[in-house]
Amino acid sequence: MNRIQTLYKSIIGKKVIAAVTGLVLFGFLLGHVAGNLKVFTGSTEQGIPHIDEYGQFLKVAGEPLLPAGALLWGARLTLLTSVILHITVVVQLAMLSGKARPVGYVKSKKKAASLPALWMMFSGSLIAGFIVFHILHFTTGTIQIGEFEHGYVYNNLRSSFSNPFVAGGYIFVMLVIGIHLNHGVWSMFQTLGIDNPDRNKFLRTASTALTMAIVLGFIAVPASFLFGLMPEAANYAHELLTGH
Amino acid sequence: MRIKLHVWRQSSRSDKGRMEMYELDNVVEDMSFLEMMDTLNEKLTVEGKEPVAFDHDCREGVCGMCSMVINGEAHGPKSETTTCQLYMRHFDDGAEIFIEPWRASAFPVVRDLVVDRSAFDRIIQAGGYVSNHSGPKPDPNSIPIEPNVAETALDAATCIGCGACVAACPNGSAMLFTSAKASHLGLLPQGQPERFDRAKSMVSQMESEGFGSCRNYAECEAQCPKGISIAFIGRLNSDFLKASLVEPIDRRGDMKAQ
Numbered sequence: 322m323n324r325i326q327t328l329y330k331s332i333i334g335k336k337v338i339a340a341v342t343g344l345v346l347f348g349f350l351l352g353h354v355a356g357n358l359k360v361f362t363g364s365t366e367q368g369i370p371h372i373d374e375y376g377q378f379l380k381v382a383g384e385p386l387l388p389a390g391a392l393l394w395g396a397r398l399t400l401l402t403s404v405i406l407h408i409t410v411v412v413q414l415a416m417l418s419g420k421a422r423p424v425g426y427v428k429s430k431k432k433a434a435s436l437p438a439l440w441m442m443f444s445g446s447l448i449a450g451f452i453v454f455h456i457l458h459f460t461t462g463t464i465q466i467g468e469f470e471h472g473y474v475y476n477n478l479r480s481s482f483s484n485p486f487v488a489g490g491y492i493f494v495m496l497v498i499g500i501h502l503n504h505g506v507w508s509m510f511q512t513l514g515i516d517n518p519d520r521n522k523f524l525r526t527a528s529t530a531l532t533m534a535i536v537l538g539f540i541a542v543p544a545s546f547l548f549g550l551m552p553e554a555a556n557y558a559h560e561l562l563t564g565h
Numbered sequence: 566m567r568i569k570l571h572v573w574r575q576s577s578r579s580d581k582g583r584m585e586m587y588e589l590d591n592v593v594e595d596m597s598f599l600e601m602m603d604t605l606n607e608k609l610t611v612e613g614k615e616p617v618a619f620d621h622d623c624r625e626g627v628c629g630m631c632s633m634v635i636n637g638e639a640h641g642p643k644s645e646t647t648t649c650q651l652y653m654r655h656f657d658d659g660a661e662i663f664i665e666p667w668r669a670s671a672f673p674v675v676r677d678l679v680v681d682r683s684a685f686d687r688i689i690q691a692g693g694y695v696s697n698h699s700g701p702k703p704d705p706n707s708i709p710i711e712p713n714v715a716e717t718a719l720d721a722a723t724c725i726g727c728g729a730c731v732a733a734c735p736n737g738s739a740m741l742f743t744s745a746k747a748s749h750l751g752l753l754p755q756g757q758p759e760r761f762d763r764a765k766s767m768v769s770q771m772e773s774e775g776f777g778s779c780r781n782y783a784e785c786e787a788q789c790p791k792g793i794s795i796a797f798i799g800r801l802n803s804d805f806l807k808a809s810l811v812e813p814i815d816r817r818g819d820m821k822a823q
Contacts, residue, residue: 328809332778333768333802414778421737421777423670427584428663432644433787434735451723486750508781511795533633541617564679 332417335410337430340512342410344402345507347550349400351500351531354538360478360551361541369562370475370556377472377562414444437504444501451494473561475554482546491543499536506532566592566653569661571607572617575674580735582674584663584722590759594654598641599624601653618677624649626790629725632732633678634665639729647790648725667732671739671774682728684774685742689726691770692763693746697754700752708754722750723791738776741785743771744801745793761808768805 328334351451356379359372383392431439457463458481462471466487467480482488508529517523545551567590575582589608592601599621622630625793629822631648640650656662660745672680692749722745730741747767750756779798786795 328806329811331768331805333805334770334809336778336802337806351710414780418738418777421670421775422735426634426637426665427573427635428665431735431782431784432638432733434782436769438782439735441780446754485651489687498575504781511781511799512802514801514806517797518794533607534724541634 322476330356332414335414336404336512338410339414340405340509343509345399345403345486346407347502347506349396350502350535354455354535357542358538360475361545364555367561368557370554372474372478373472373562378472404449410446411445419497435504438508440500441504444497447497448501451497466511472559473554478542479546480553481556482543483549485547488543488547492540495539496537499532502532503529504533566590566656567595567659568592568601569651570655571661571663571667572677573674574617575666576615576676578673578675584665586588592653592777594652595766596653597624598633598635598650598651598653599649609780618675618679620679621649626650626765627725629727632667632680632682632727632729634667634732636663637731639667640727640790642662644787645790645792647725649748650790658730667728669728669731669737669776671730671737671776672731682726683775685726685728685739687774688739688767688770690745692765692767693750694759694760695750696758697755710754714752718749718752720746721752721797722791723792724749725791727790729788729790730732730785730793731776733784734777734779735782735784736780737786738779739774740779740798740801741793741795743767744797747804747811748797751800759806762803763814764801765808768801785813 329338344355357372359375362371364370364474365374379393381389383389414464437444454464458466461478462477466484467477469477482491485517507516507525510524510528567588569591570587570589571584573582574585574589578676579708587609587650589601589606591604596604597618602617602619603671617819619631620632624631626647629647631640633648635648635651640648641655641753643655644653661667661720666672666674666678667682669680671684672682675681711771724742724745726742726746731737731739747763751763781795781798783795786793
């Protein structure tokens with residue numbers, strides 16, 4: 322514990338925390354996008370869209386070993402902790418760096434720094450705001466755009482994303498996430514000391530490829546609904562899904 | 566060649582400082598950048614004005630004293646070139662050139678373009694050394710070292726400690742310098758005994774000097790006059806992590822069985 326405290330106090334340690342929490346969030350995005358693609362796989366014989374079934378599965382995953390919702394809430398708490406830590410250390414480091422360069426240059430020029438790297442704070446803030454909105458929109462249903470009913474994931478998506486502003490907004494934020502990940506994923510390898518000249522090309526290509534896969538996967542959902550490519554879901558009784 | 570110079574003038578550490586404009590019309594293309602500065606100073610002296618103070622020593626690109634941010638780039642527009650090795654032929658006739666000191670709170674401006682870089686000396690003192698026996702001279706090449714390891718260590722050792730990395734980094738981070746100094750010793754067998762302590766103590770000194778954090782922009786590498794790779798930053802990160810979490814601290818003490 323003592324060692325973790327010492328590590329946390331150091332500049333490199335804070336970077337490492339940003340990298341590890343970033344990895345957790347990146348892993349979550351991979352899972353999230355894979356789950357989202359169930360929108361395209363159709364419905365069961367009873368007319369329940371696979372995505373609705375998947376949503377219900379997430380609520381009870383881990384049963385009967387764990388009580389219902391334990392795995393879901395465990396994951397949610399891990400993600401919340403990661404987001405909070407990620408933001409905290411990054412803000413602390415940014416404040417420190419501001420103090421390290423109190424007087425700027427009259428004329429300054431960037432030779433190597435990429436725009437995604439320079440925009441990390443901006444893209445990160447936008448993503449943080451989006452996460453809050455996204456949870457209020459699709460998880461709690463507090464922000465109602467179109468029709469919303471808990472559990473009817475497919476219909477909720479259809480209702481929200483047929484609005485071009487909502488779909489456009491989501492697509493825009495996904496591109497911002499892509500910009501954030503483009504630097505962030507590679508940066509994680511460098512911070513953890515995993516990158517080296519012999520692996521650099523592979524790690525950078527893999528980071529970009531995974532980022533593009535995630536972004537395209539996420540964009541596919543609102544784009545398909547927006548362009549009317551998705552069929553209407555059949556009406557089904559909610560009891561069919563929950564089994565009671 | 567005619568050139569227009571905007572130079573940072575600051576009479577003392579406490580002075581606020583400002584940019585001043587000078588015009589020079591007798592610049593020869595084959596002059597080095599520092600010779601051009603000498604010409605400016607001669608002109609200022611003749612006019613009874615205070616010459617511009619700037620750091621310089623060997624003028625061969627090896628001492629690491631010259632330190633100017635020229636048109637927003639540490640050591641000017643030519644890559645892997647120190648200010649003293651930069652020539653006026655690298656600029657156009659009629660060019661407008663901005664000259665500023667290294668900017669970092671850990672490098673306070675002493676006067677004009679001269680900054681106090683003793684923070685770097687203290688980072689070296691914290692861990693930039695190896696333990697050696699003081700007995701008879703060892704046989705040459707008695708410790709085998711893999712050639713690529715020796716070469717990598719030499720690449721790190723080309724750091725002249727000029728501070729361009731700090732000046733170039735948007736965060737004023739000294740990670741490239743610290744990592745180069747920690748790596749050129751940490752890569753070699755002679756540097757192993759202190760390897761992990763070195764990583765910890767040099768990083769801790771770097772932090773207490775007030776340098777910023779690394780955000781992996783690689784701006785330092787691009788503006789380093791010796792082209793030192795950010796691979797060394799990754800290496801220091803890795804050594805620091807191992808030092809903090811894995812390497813034993815001090816395991817002396819008693820143990821009980823149960």
